[in-house]
Amino acid sequence: MGIGMTRIWNWLAGKIALLLEPTERDSVLGDIAENGETGWQAFRSVAGLAARRQFALWKNFRPWLAMVAVSIPAGFLMGSATRWLASGYNLYSWILWNYRDLDPSLLAESHMSLDHGIWGLARASVTLLAWSWSSGYIIGSLSHFATWLTGTVFCAFFLLAPVSYALQEQSAGAAALVVAGITLAVSFFGMRMGRRPPVPALVQAIFWGCSILTALTVYNWFWWPPLRGMHAILLVLVALFPGVLSINGLWALGRAAARRQGWIKQPPR
């Protein structure tokens, strides 16, 4: 095997090792170095262990909860919200560009005055970013080392609406992709933070329930102009996040209580 290929396999082994817990990663990579395994051998060793660990993770209900209750529905609904937000940005950039030629009273009559539009867009953007961070946080805190998969599914469902919009409408579609990129970046940040476990799960549930309700109060008509009937689905989404975290929190509290009573064993590490 050439040196180039060996380096690629070594690099891949290092990346795959990120799926392991830090202490295990340290000992496994040390064992591989000590045994003089490089390239394909090193990759195969790390990938084999990572695959077993990933398989074991999916025996728990949490990654499934993250996938079914958050990644798919939240990804899809927030992707749709991104699309409508981008169409709003597109509309108001056109209004700004042609403002001199437009009649301000006509804009006011059609509820498209500049101050109304800019304020509405700002509120919708902040709300969307809050939601995307919350989604990422919940996905990360529930999935931990399976976040790469639940996060990928979230991205795939999220991108459905903006990408299809970009294929239909060139100028507005480009705006949709930019908004989607920013929103997804915020989601990834949330996922990273969610993987650290400093806050008890029930506290997270209360905190995020409050944040989502706050987000709902700044919700405005601009999000779903032609889809008023989507409000019901939106309300389901609003209830979903605290619901998901409450299930997780109650489960964690139940297990902790069972450990104290000696009904289940203390984890070894």
Added chain:
Amino acid sequence: MLGEFEYLLLTAAARLADDAYGAAIRQEIEQATGRPCSIGALYTTLDRLEQKGFVKTWMGESTPQRGGRAKRMVKVTAKGIRQAQAFYNAVSRVTRGVSWESA
């Protein structure tokens, strides 16, 4: 009752005593069986044995040979020793009177 690989791992760790850690146990098993031992099988079995209380593991020292990375040290517990003895006795009993020598 232990599995075959669990018994191999316990025996290798017991033989290595204070020098029992991931890479050393792996080499010991490979030398004894003449078959490759994957890191995945080794570490998942170690976890299982630790959950059952048959071994105790902790992070040990790092060496330059390992690129400065720590070892996962292993010690067989009293419970693990009893389980290994029971497995060995069972294999000895079941093998009594049977010759595997090829004719």
